Amino acid sequence: MKIFLDTADLDEIRRAAEARLIDGVTTNPxxxxxxxxDREPVEVFMEISRLVDGxxxxxxxxxxxxxxxxxxEKLAALHExxxxxxxxxxxxxxxxxxxxxxxxxxxxxxxxxxVQALLAAKAGATYISPFxxxxxxxxxxxxxxxxxxxxxxxxxxxxxxxxxxxxxxPRHVLEAMKVGADVATLPPKVLxxxxxxxxxxxxxxxxxxxxEGLGRAL
Numbered sequence: 001m002k003i004f005l006d007t008a009d010l011d012e013i014r015r016a017a018e019a020r021l022i023d024g025v026t027t028n029p030x031x032x033x034x035x036x037x038d039r040e041p042v043e044v045f046m047e048i049s050r051l052v053d054g055x056x057x058x059x060x061x062x063x064x065x066x067x068x069x070x071x072x073e074k075l076a077a078l079h080e081x082x083x084x085x086x087x088x089x090x091x092x093x094x095x096x097x098x099x100x101x102x103x104x105x106x107x108x109x110x111x112x113x114x115v116q117a118l119l120a121a122k123a124g125a126t127y128i129s130p131f132x133x134x135x136x137x138x139x140x141x142x143x144x145x146x147x148x149x150x151x152x153x154x155x156x157x158x159x160x161x162x163x164x165x166x167x168x169x170p171r172h173v174l175e176a177m178k179v180g181a182d183v184a185t186l187p188p189k190v191l192x193x194x195x196x197x198x199x200x201x202x203x204x205x206x207x208x209x210x211x212e213g214l215g216r217a218l
Contacts, residue, residue, distance in 0.1 A: 001177050004055070004185040006165070008035040010047055012188040017051045024054035026129075026165070026185045028085065028109070029061055042078060049079040057107045057127075059085035060095070068095035076104045083107050083126060088116050093123040100124030107163065112140075114148035121158035127183065132176070133166035142166070147179040154180075170194050 002023040005016050008031040016022045025048050036044050045058050056079070060071040072084035072095060084099055085107040086092040096106045100123065107127040108120035112135055120128045130149060132142030149162055161182035167173055170193050176184050186194075 001181060002054075002183045003191070004057075004163070004183055005191060006031070006185040006187050008032045008044055008048075009188070010035070010044070010051070013048055013051050016188070016191060021191065022052065022054070024056060024081075024183070025052050026057040026085075026107070026163070028057075028059050045075070045078055045082065049081050052081070054081060055083045055105070055127075056081050057083045057085045057109075059109065063087075063089075063091060065091040065094040065098070068092060069098050072099045072104060072106075073102070085109050085129075088120060093119055096120065096123040096125050100126070109165070111149075112145070114145060114152050117149040117160075117162075118152055118156075118158075121153065121156075121160040125160045127161050127163040129163045129165040129185075131166035132164055132172055133168040135166075136168075143172075143175045143179060146176060146181060150180040 004024040004026050005013055005022045006026045008027045013025055032041050032044060048056050058075045060068045062068045062071050068086055068091060075082050075084050083105045086095050088108050088111050096108055099106050105126040107129055108125040109129040111117050111128050111130045117128045130146055132146060135142035135145055146164055153160060163183040163185055164176040164181040165185050167176060167184055167186055167190060169190060173184050173194060
């Protein structure tokens, strides 16, 4: 399973990219507003493209089809790794079809059901982004929806990749892997939680203590 970093924080992206921990990046207007500072969004996308050799989701902010297509074409022209992110609305699906027909990769976001995911696949989406944590927040089983999408795509032979989003903790990541998500996009906090375990930390402390007792250097 591929791992994307869900942030527009350039320092966090640089940190993860240098360690080769990520395969791509997802952003959205909220993340940009939080992290961009005085930078223009285009500058941020261009800098991310220099840091990461993989898909970079950049979201349109227009709400009508024509506007989404216009913005999407501008975003896609910035760099070959840009994937245009559109919302799962009628206008967004129309824009997805137009962009896909023009060989521009798309990420259909804010997906909350398998039938929505079906429509995105029919519209030619490169990625579908089901929001697991947000479904859990309102009393639904986000992983069950993820599994339904996997079964639906496999049954009908859709190539759209499932990009599990709104993953809140390592267990979410593991469950997404088990149901067959193609990609997990994680906030930096969750990415680094994946490598921590109390037994790893206590074991390392024991090894270091025992080595110190030898009184020797490597």
